[in-house]
Amino acid sequence: MGAYSLPKGPLTSQIINVLETPPHSPEAPASPHPESRPLVVSAQGHHLFLEDGRQILDACGGAAVSCLGYGNQEIIEAVASQAAEVPYVPWAFFDTYSTRRLSDWLIKSTGGAMGKVYIMSSGSDAVEGSLKLAREYFVWKGEARRVNFIARQSSYHGTTLGALSLSGHAARRGPFEDLLSRHVHRVSSCNPYRQRHPGESDAAFCARKAQELEDVFLRLGPETVAAFVAEPVVGAALGCVPSVPGYFQAMKSVCDKYGALLILDEIMSGMGRTGTLHAWEQEGVVPDIQTIGKGLGGGYQPVSAVLVGRRILDQMEKCGAAFNNGHTYQDFPVAAAAALKVQEIIQERNLLANVVAQGEFLSRRLKERLGGHPNVADIRGRGLFWGVEFVKDRATKEPFDEGLLIAKRIHEAALSEPFNLMVYYGQGCAGGRKGDHVMLCPAYDVSGEEVEDMVERIGGAVEEVLGAQGKLDKLEKL
Secondary structure: OOOOOOOOOHHHHHHHHHHHOOOOOOOOOOOOOOOOOOOEEEEEEOEEEEOOOOEEEEOOHHHHOOOOOEOOHHHHHHHHHHHHHOOOOOOOOOOOHHHHHHHHHHHHHOOOOEEEEEEEOOHHHHHHHHHHHHHHHHHHHOOOOOOEEEEEOOOOOOOOHHHHHHOOOHHHHHHHHHHOOOOEEEEOOOOHHHHOOOOOOHHHHHHHHHHHHHHHHHHHOHHHEEEEEEOOEEOOOOOOEEOOOOHHHHHHHHHHHHOOEEEEEEOOOOOOOOOOOOHHHHOOOOOOEEEEOHHHHOOOOOOEEEEEEHHHHHHHHHHOOOOOOOOOOOOOHHHHHHHHHHHHHHHHOOHHHHHHHHHHHHHHHHHHHHOOOOOEEEEEEOOOOEEEEEOOEOOOOEOOOHHHOHHHHHHHHHHOOOOOEEOEEEEEEEEOOEEEEEEEOOOOOOOHHHHHHHHHHHHHHHHHHHOOOOOHHHOOOO
């Protein structure tokens, strides 16, 4: 058979002309992205380099993803080596050393508390997998009536329909509300800044939250509840809000009382982000199911995982059952190789100690630089996972009008000259669509000098938008 050639005609001539015209030629057609986001042309260390010549200091790793920065040659070589050796196999037919090594490493990292690993591609599909696994566990046990899940208000667990059903973030749920599961029910978040009663102790606060959870169990019928799902430190939806000491122990006691599972979503807060490899290590509990993601692969490959507790694994083995879940890139060997190398580097360089030390410094400097600002309400976090919440009135904790988009304005000011800083931002931390926050989640190998620089730049961006003493009369809705 001879070589294929395009048919002659005016359309063919147009196609050939477009393909042969250099993209920056005066004859080139208009860009299909006239209002596109800033174009990143390279990245190295803790900086992004833009097409316009600017150098952006990364203070958030996207959504707390880039835990080792950019351009790490050890990780790049691990990815290239695995791609050359075995880039892909169908997970249902074959296994690879790459996925076995990562799974074994993760199980060992929990001290054996978790006994099995399913390697996924994103946080959303890991959360989907955790819901399906919880459901299937009770089917194996002969408790098929357990179809309900209890999650929290002001939460976010992912973009797919199951994960979004769990999420209590009003703005992200909004367009899809009619498609979401009716088997998800809610309790309030754990947000002491907005929820603690005057003079209320940690113990009393936790007891109140546990009673709220038990009330939902009783309303639904305890025999119908499969699991309670929560983030140990709430990320995007609330802006780095840690739980009150004793909270998860109190909530797990309710789950245990009624035979339900505890699922901890550590997609953002896990894999070292809050100072321990697993965020639950600081909560005094071990989950039945754990999801991990962003810091697992550090942005070098799309990878997440579901970790399975012994209780579920024992039932699985007792029944001779297999988890009925899988997708094309499950147990993807290249992603597993990247994730294992990321975790080995964190361990070998003792970077969790740096997360703790620089996290304490970041906390102190944020409070010194911004704690006295009239519109800064709360500065909270753990490890290298810190949020700053903004309000119209500090005395009453009244949030800004949602139409002002305060957090978005601060993010955009930070990203612009002269600050050139990337921070994460969100709305909804005060309930519904109200409440503005920005998040700083730098890489685990960040230096004290870089932390100082980040704090000064975000301080300048806040003052540019809100003024040193506030300038609310000048702000208009976008």
